[in-house]
Amino acid sequence: RVDRLVIGGGMVFTVLAAAGHAVGKSLLESDYIDTVQGFLAQAEALGVEIVLPVDIVMAAEFSPTADHTTLPVGQLESGPLGADAMGLDIGAESSALFAKAIESSQTVFWNGPMGVFEFATFAAGTKAVAAALSSVNGLSVVGGGDSAAAVRALGFADSDFGHISTGGGASLEFLEGKHLPGLEILGWQPHVAP
Template sequence: MTIKSLDQLLSEGVSGRRVLVRADLNVPFVKGSDPAQIADDGRIRAVLPTIVALREAGARVVVMSHLGRPKGAPDPAFTLQPVADRLGELLGADRTSGSSPEGSSAIAFATDTVGESAQAAVAGLADGQVALLENLRFNAGETSKDAAERGAFADQLAAFGDAYVDDAFGAVHRKHASVYDVPARLPHYAGGLVLREVEVLRTLTGDPARPYVVVLGGSKVSDKLAVIEALLPKVDRLLIGGGMCFTFLKAQGHEVGASLLQDEMVGTCRELLERADGKILLPSDVVVADKFAADAATRTVSATEIPAGWLGLDIGPASVAEFADALSGAKTVFWNGPMGVFELAPFAAGTRGVAEAITKVDGLTVVGGGDSAAAVRALGIDESGFGHISTGGGASLEFLEGKDLPGIEALEQ
């Protein structure tokens, strides 16, 4: 089935109409910062084109999002207020509480989801103005598995809009009220971000140009097992780094010192290596440390000779060169997960080297969201060197696994 686009909604006319926009503003914060400081505003920037297009067309824009995992009740640690401030800066407006006066360009920030503050913020919007509701997960109905409870919350949210736009690809794999139930209650459309994500990922799951190389990192094999099993028959090479590589190395019979290890996954990794028929490439050397810290003593060792008590925190330079060589002739690349603990300077070279190698690929290159996208920005790598940077790590992986995504299903109905 087809999905209606934001362009179609704009062509129908939105001036004076209230448009609910489901955004993914689940941004990371600098640990320990007070007041809270956003570490990476990439997800806010990603939805700006949709908000700006609606605002310039005269819509009354009501933005909603989650942040973190509060337990269905207000929690100051997860307020969207800092996000409202940053969104206001990016839109060239200042945040205000409650309603916005007519003619003002200010963003109205509601201090609740569907209560008095939200009602006032939405009612006070003039044409071309924007409101942001407080964290959706402050209401238990957002994530409830009970359809009636979820539906009741969706009814309240839908009352704020005349149309619905989903531009939160990072949440489309969740069967939540704002993602799955609200679009059933309003004319619904996909923002450009969601449409681009679906287009790119359908290319990866369809008939991608070859050679097709996938780079996987991150900490746990269990988190990536389903996507490995789904992709292994389809790819030409599968490069594995990050903490998950040590479980594979253990499956080959090597000792991994104090490195991250999932003992319960060793047998599974052994089976995957046997089935891969040489497609899987593991690091040949790693950077090890005597402790998990930026000031740790470090050394580069063979991946088959990790000293007892030392822990691997990055792939080594020889591995970077081998991975770059495997990527050099690729026509399609999908990358999800850093090669090491890139947040600490001594262990960032592996991720940087692989990312830079991907930017040199002559073909479609896709960064699978999450930590990979954060690493690109944190390491100062030019984002224009990648064909597409996804905003939804988990959603991207589930799409590639072949799972049905509730948010996409809702837009198709």
């Protein structure tokens, strides 16, 4: 069971669009907007707290040297870069908000960077989340090849976290209790808690 879901990175723009926000040229899976709206309604009905960014670092292009500015979520297309800008990281306020949500949790599973961490200009959100995760007083799991690469590239040690798994999608399916043929051949059977 999830009590709190913190959403950032590339997938957040579909969530923001589903919540009625314009996202410029940011990564967007418009075919999933209705599905995401259903997920948000289901989360609300189940009392799951959804934490979304309040500001985004918007860039003129996908480049480490791109012109960029940080804008509030409700104004992503109204900044100096206009509607052609794309979100490449969460902003400083979002980083602080996410860190607070993570640090107050007992168990955290993290899958996916908050921005384009490969470009130093857009790595601050991922670094803030990794730092918060490393200070969790409980179980912290970094799941997925991109997340594992990010924490290592940003100078964190594997020992800063409870566990690092490069199996992002498989890790999520494991947590969902889905059938995993590679584990089932070893005798593991899925179990979904009531």
